[in-house]
Amino acid sequence: MPTTTINGRDVTVDDEGFMTVYDEWDEETGKSLAAAIGIDMTDEHWKVVRFLREDFKAQGATPTIRRVSTAGGVDTKQLFTLFPKKPAKKMAYIAGLPKPAGCV
């Protein structure tokens, strides 16, 4: 696995730059990852990212857009506003979690 440096710390990432080690992430790292894809983190962004982090810890999988909307309380339209074009991928990237995946 390749590593990259964020805020002066080495973190493990996959080929596309998604972090792969849950505990290497903190909110400062999240902020830098967001900045790297042109997103300025607001409270609403944090609400989503924190839900993702907690849900991943409890479930062992990155939640789907539908789950963020129904269980996390931020509806799909709003997710598209907060994380334009590709919310599923972008929110996972910022939260330091694997992108949503199928089985192949």
Added chain:
Amino acid sequence: MKKLLVLGGGTAGSMAANNLRRKLSASEWEITVVDADDNHRYQPGFLFMPFGTYKPNQVTKSRRKALNKDVPLVYGEIDKVLPEENAVLLTDGRRLDYDMLIIATGVSPRPDQTDGMQGDEWRKSVHEFYTYEGAVALAQALEKFDGGRLVINIVEMPIKCPVAPLEFAFLADSYFKDRGIRNKVEMTYVTPLPGAFTKPIAAEAFGNTLEEKGIAVEPDYMLMEVDNEKKALVSYDEREVPFDLLVTIPLNMGADFVARSGLGNEINLVPVDKFTQVSKQYDNIFALGDANDIPASKAGSVAHFEIDIFVENFLLYIAGKEMTHKFDGHANCFIETGGGKAMLIDFNYDYEPLPGKYPVAGIGPMSLLKQTRLNHMGKLAFKWVYWNILIPGRPMPVPALMSTAGKRTDLIESK
């Protein structure tokens, strides 16, 4: 006499009931299954029905006959579980008490959860193949389809048999070629995931299969509604995908009684411990197969491996001992790739699908992540295995937990 009640007499429920009936003493435990009807569908067969490979009468057997004769089958609709009272209410007012409860009512496609899906075009140009009725209707629609835009869509994960939409695309490509009209059909695969393939090593094995078959991919697509007038999919980010024939995989949800009983998550899946499948809320309730929320594929093979482990654990549990066996999320699926070939994948919670041989390391005879005729034969032969080995709960000569023996684990390291 203690009572084990099993809700759902499909793949998981039948396997669990049959398996436990052999292992539990008939003088100590009564095992009862509840289901609405007597039609046990061989769901993997739904994929082949639209293409006429399986006729409707080849995918159904009697639930009653598929269950051990010493397991009573109660026909009825479930109203709700009363977990505080250890009882289940049926909609006709009957009440069934239990000491231990297994929820195995699976998931069902829910076209009602997407705006416009069940509009004027439903079962005309808007189809699905995840139900018996849907597969029958789609077979007729495909027969009449002489060309135009065929769109294959997944509304949202998780879905049962997550590779089925991809297989459908491959089989449709072959089917149109056989009919000599492939050049008249424009095919698009519309997915909420970042691509048709998301696991790096499997993606590499498939290479540009989709491109070669001329199937376009519309990734990161969150369906908002089906526009019946325009005959188009409309996403939340306002991408329109027009179709002449839509084959959608509607949102998959667990049974509504799970929600009414306060036992489900936002899509009515029962939250359980991912290693033992015991409910996170009640220690005398288990949820098996598609009905639970474990981060594994919703597939018959997962239910099979899961239940092998579950049975061992359950015997310990009712003896007051700790459940020492841990299910690893093992899945094992044949993927039809068209032209009489198929791939085989084998994976679990921790390992993505890798190349190698299965079930015997280095020998096979099946090849993992390779398109072979033998894998296709395996997929077809599986129907016999399902009815004669899996459902009766007879031992299958493959291990329940995934093995890395003979697999190219080095490919992960190099990533």
